[in-house]
Amino acid sequence: MDRNHVISAKDLSRADIETVLDRATEIKRDPPCRERHVDDLLALCFFEPSTRTHMSFETAIKRLGGDALDMGPVEASSATKGESLADTVRVVEGYADALVLRHPSEGAAMMASEFVDVPLINAGDGAGQHPTQTLLDLYTMREAAGGLTDLTVGIMGDLKYGRTVHSLAYALTKFDARQHFVSPESLSLPRSVRYDLHESGARLKEHTDLDAVLAELDVLYVTRIQRERFPDENEYRQVAGEYRIDAATLEQARDDCVVMHPLPRVDEIAPDVDATEHANYFAQAHNGVPVRMALLDLLLDGGER
Numbered sequence: 645m646d647r648n649h650v651i652s653a654k655d656l657s658r659a660d661i662e663t664v665l666d667r668a669t670e671i672k673r674d675p676p677c678r679e680r681h682v683d684d685l686l687a688l689c690f691f692e693p694s695t696r697t698h699m700s701f702e703t704a705i706k707r708l709g710g711d712a713l714d715m716g717p718v719e720a721s722s723a724t725k726g727e728s729l730a731d732t733v734r735v736v737e738g739y740a741d742a743l744v745l746r747h748p749s750e751g752a753a754m755m756a757s758e759f760v761d762v763p764l765i766n767a768g769d770g771a772g773q774h775p776t777q778t779l780l781d782l783y784t785m786r787e788a789a790g791g792l793t794d795l796t797v798g799i800m801g802d803l804k805y806g807r808t809v810h811s812l813a814y815a816l817t818k819f820d821a822r823q824h825f826v827s828p829e830s831l832s833l834p835r836s837v838r839y840d841l842h843e844s845g846a847r848l849k850e851h852t853d854l855d856a857v858l859a860e861l862d863v864l865y866v867t868r869i870q871r872e873r874f875p876d877e878n879e880y881r882q883v884a885g886e887y888r889i890d891a892a893t894l895e896q897a898r899d900d901c902v903v904m905h906p907l908p909r910v911d912e913i914a915p916d917v918d919a920t921e922h923a924n925y926f927a928q929a930h931n932g933v934p935v936r937m938a939l940l941d942l943l944l945d946g947g948e949r
């Protein structure tokens with residue numbers, strides 16, 4: 645893998661993705677020697693809340709033998725003094741060997757990457773992209789659904805604002821998956837994403853009702869309604885709680901249908917699903933560590949492996 649920044653799933657080839665997933669499999673089986681990354685420092689710059697992404701990146705660099713450098717909460721950073729994002733990342737790149745950035749503005753990671761030479765990893769830019777979530781999603785699908793070829797995947801919930809959805813859809817297209825998008829009309833895929841998917845030959849269908857496709861699915865990927873991105877709270881209330889599954893819903897699914905969710909969940913997957921064979925979302929979250937270890941291992945090596 646010879647690329648520097650990781651900004652959008654659109655830029656990851658099928659070979660890039662397979663390289664990271666294969667390395668993650670090796671790492672899970674046989675954790676790498678910590679000596680190789682002992683001097684590596686990873687800067688974590690989170691301008692939006694995060695639990696999994698932040699903690700799993702921190703775990704990943706520490707398990708590789710390196711260390712993390714956390715910008716801390718936005719309120720305690722120089723952003724409150726009016727510093728631009730470009731200046732912040734230019735300063736931070738002088739402290740660290742790679743940078744993880746989460747920001748509420750779509751396009752922020754792309755913009756910031758133009759100002760730094762160390763690898764910059766997009767950990768979520770507004771409603772844009774979240775490519776490392778996609779890597780762990782695909783890793784989980786490969787493990788739980790037995791491979792990435794010939795998959796039928798249902799993606800349900802907030803397809804408009806959900807950045808995990810946009811990244812996943814681009815990546816699944818590279819594996820020629822059949823994709824069924826299920827949402828209320830007001831939260832369907834953004835026009836730009838739909839256009840990109842069609843341009844790259846995606847096999848996709850859009851639905852307002854899960855029943856229409858549930859029985860066909862190898863994977864059902866459920867997402868949270870992204871309340872914080874709604875310009876109007878009333879609009880959120882109109883769709884909140886509409887797309888929700890429970891154990892009874894899954895009686896219509898295939899026995900081996902894998903249920904995933906990037907988490908956090910609010911109420912879109914009832915707790916009674918947790919005890920079923922379908923539930924894979926906690927294993928999915930745990931896979932963030934080997935997958936991010938693999939990505940960092942490859943990026944920090946500068947493609948020398």
Ligand code: NCD
Pocket residue numbers: 696697768774777807808867868906907908
């Ligand atoms: C997601 C995100 O931040 O986009 N969370 C995550 O990284 N696992 C999904 C979400 O917040 O709904």
